[in-house]
Amino acid sequence: MRLGVLFSGGKDSTLALHMAAEKETVACIITLVSKNKESFMFHTPNIDVSALQAEALGLPLVSLETEGKKEEELADLEQAIAEAKSKYGIDGVVTGAVESVYQASRVQRICNRLDLWQFNPLWKTNQKCLLEILLEKNFEVIISGVFAYPLDETWLGKQLDTPMITRLVELQGKYGISPSGEGGEIETTVLDAPMFRQKIQVTEAAIEWKGSSGVYVIKQARLTPK
Amino acid sequence: MTVLVVDMNWRKDSLAFPEFVSPILAAVEPFVSCAVKHYMDLQPSEIDGYSHIILSGTPLKDFEFQQHLDRFQWIKTSQKPILGICAGMQTIVKVYGENLRACQQVGMTEITTTKENPLFSGIFQAYSLHSYTVTPSKTFEVLAKSKECIQAIKHKQKPLYGVLFHPEVRNQTILSAFVSLA
Numbered sequence: 001m002r003l004g005v006l007f008s009g010g011k012d013s014t015l016a017l018h019m020a021a022e023k024e025t026v027a028c029i030i031t032l033v034s035k036n037k038e039s040f041m042f043h044t045p046n047i048d049v050s051a052l053q054a055e056a057l058g059l060p061l062v063s064l065e066t067e068g069k070k071e072e073e074l075a076d077l078e079q080a081i082a083e084a085k086s087k088y089g090i091d092g093v094v095t096g097a098v099e100s101v102y103q104a105s106r107v108q109r110i111c112n113r114l115d116l117w118q119f120n121p122l123w124k125t126n127q128k129c130l131l132e133i134l135l136e137k138n139f140e141v142i143i144s145g146v147f148a149y150p151l152d153e154t155w156l157g158k159q160l161d162t163p164m165i166t167r168l169v170e171l172q173g174k175y176g177i178s179p180s181g182e183g184g185e186i187e188t189t190v191l192d193a194p195m196f197r198q199k200i201q202v203t204e205a206a207i208e209w210k211g212s213s214g215v216y217v218i219k220q221a222r223l224t225p226k
Numbered sequence: 227m228t229v230l231v232v233d234m235n236w237r238k239d240s241l242a243f244p245e246f247v248s249p250i251l252a253a254v255e256p257f258v259s260c261a262v263k264h265y266m267d268l269q270p271s272e273i274d275g276y277s278h279i280i281l282s283g284t285p286l287k288d289f290e291f292q293q294h295l296d297r298f299q300w301i302k303t304s305q306k307p308i309l310g311i312c313a314g315m316q317t318i319v320k321v322y323g324e325n326l327r328a329c330q331q332v333g334m335t336e337i338t339t340t341k342e343n344p345l346f347s348g349i350f351q352a353y354s355l356h357s358y359t360v361t362p363s364k365t366f367e368v369l370a371k372s373k374e375c376i377q378a379i380k381h382k383q384k385p386l387y388g389v390l391f392h393p394e395v396r397n398q399t400i401l402s403a404f405v406s407l408a
Contacts, residue, residue, distance in 0.1 A: 001241075023241040092287075094241075101353055101395065105333035108286060108355065112332065117287050119241050124249035124395065 001117065002027040004062070004084040005094045006077075006107065009050040011134055011141045011160070012096030012122055012180070014190040017057075018137065019121040020094045021195055027088040028060045029053075030080050034068035046144050046189045046218045049200065056196040056223055060088060078110045085114060092117030098125055099182045127172075127180035131165045137194055142202075145187030147213040148177055156207050156216040160188070189218065198223040228259045229405050230268075230276035234283065234313045236290035238264035246282045249394035250311070253401040254280070265291065270300040278307045278405050281314025283392055286332070286355060288313070295320055307385040307407045312356050315379065315388030319360045329359040329375040337377050337391060343369045345387065345403045346378075352391035359390055 005017040007029035020026055031050045054061035062084045066076035084090050093111050097104040097120045104120055111118040122130060134141055141160040146152065150171070158164065168179040168186075177185050192199035204220035231250050235242040251260050261276065273279065284291065291313055301308060301321045310318040316326055331354035338349050346369075359375035362368070366388075370378035378389045385407055393400035 019244070020241060023239075101334055105353075105355075108332045112286055112330070115287075117285055119245060119285065121241055121244045123245040124252060125244070126252070 001025065001091045002089055003092050003094050003117075003119070004028045004030045004081065004088065004090040006030050006081075006096070007050060007053070008096070009046060009053050009189055010096070010144075011139065011188040011190055012098060012130075014053075014096075014139065014193050015130070015134060015137075016094050016096040016121050018193060018195055020119065026059060026094075027090050028062055028084050029057065030084050030093070031061060031063045032073065032077055032080060033063060033065045034073060035065065046216075049189060049218050049221060052200055052221055052223060053190065053196075056198045056200060058197050062087065074106055074110065077107070078113070081110055081116070082114055085116065090116065092119060094119045094121065096120075096122055098122045098127070098130065098180065127178060127182060128165065128169055130180050131160065131168070134160060135162065135165070138192070139190060139194075140192035140199065141188050141190050143186060143216065144189040144218070145213070145215040146185070147187075148175075148183070148185035149212055150175060151177070151185065153207050153209050153214050155186075156214055157205060187215070189216075192226065196226070199226050200224075227277040228261055228275070229254055229278045229280065230273075231260055231262045232268060232279060232281045232314070233262055233264040234281055234291050234317070235264075236284070236288045238267065242285050242288065246284060250280055250282055250401065253394050253398035254405050257402055258405050265294065265297050268297065273300050273304055273306065276306065278407065279304070279309070280401070280404070281308070281310040281317060283312035283314065283355065286357060291317055292320065301386065305384055307404065308387065309401075309404045310388040311394070312390055312392060315360065315390055316358055318386060318388050319363070319366065319379070322363070322365050324363045324365065325361045326358040327361050328357065330357045331355075331372070331374060334396070335372045335377075335391060337370050337372055339370050341367060341369045343378075343380060344407060345389075345400050346370070346397070350397065352377075352393065352397050353395035354391050356390055360388070
């Protein structure tokens with residue numbers, strides 16, 4: 001089966017891609033670049049890095065810009081998936097959905113209209129386990145956005161490691177934060193993963209902080225040998 | 227006491243396993259030990275070795291199980307508690323020669339209990355992902371409905387249940403109640 005992976009460049013979609021590639025053929029990655037930083041559907045920080053990630057993966061990228069308005073972005077997603085189907089002959093779409101019925105059901109309906117299979121290989125995965133799997137598989141993941149108290153700018157740009165997982169689990173107990181950012185508390189960017197032929201090196205970045213949230217903006221990055 | 231979860235996906239060890247089988251295991255394993263078998267690997271003689279059997283769901287486009295109904299004839303003779311989820315429920319009624327009808331639902335759905343039963347009660351929200359539902363029959367009683375279709379059934383004489391919605395997504399207590407059935 002040839003699959004397109006709905007890809008944000010964050011940890012969930014990259015891990016879903018990894019799992020899909022273990023069972024089927026990943027034919028392309030599909031990215032929606034949302035102009036709306038508060039998009040309901042699409043992860044936004046550093047989405048521009050996805051072109052570099054696609055190159056690192058050696059996979060074609062289907063990328064479409066969307067205004068990110070609540071339901072209109074779904075029409076844009078459908079257009080992108082339809083393009084992936086006609087251009088790369090995909091039979092199905094993979095997402096990194098873990099808990100969000102909102103996201104999963106909307107992608108399901110689009111795939112159903114386009115007569116495509118749909119898979120969510122991380123569905124209902126325990127969040128702490130999900131973070132541990134990333135480390136076991138040697139993913140290099142950085143925090144590229146924090147959107148909930150008490151996460152502050154000191155988290156931005158930091159690499160996911162075992163002490164960070166412990167800290168996130170503690171914050172879950174104390175503040176109800178989802179350790180893997182399922183509630184939108186954290187966004188991530190993957191710099192290296194098992195399927196990457198080269199890794200991404202950030203050469204210029206800036207922290208943008210506003211009110212109680214902030215992002216780690218990758219301004220320049222390049223591919224380097226692994 | 228070991229619960230058997232039957233993987234109903236189109237092939238063993240498929241990409242759909244983590245989505246349709248693993249969440250069932252996560253809901254049930256805190257209470258009982260579990261075993262998993264793909265339906266093509268399951269021999270009828272093995273059924274007696276398990277206390278309860280759960281048939282998983284499948285992706286929306288996966289109807290391969292319907293080509294292998296001969297592999298499920300043990301459902302008719304078994305007296306064990308059996309719960310079919312979505313594709314599992316459709317398999318149960320097909321084994322009994324009943325019909326399905328087209329009814330597609332994707333997303334959260336309001337379910338209304340229509341008959342008292344040990345698995346759930348009242349009105350609740352559940353995740354639906356199906357293209358077909360069952361039709362009224364003499365063999366099964368209806369336990370729950372949504373506005374669009376029959377959502378849960380039970381065999382009139384034995385503990386053979388089917389739910390069209392996916393309890394492993396938002397209603398895990400239904401699974402823990404099922405594995406507690408005597």
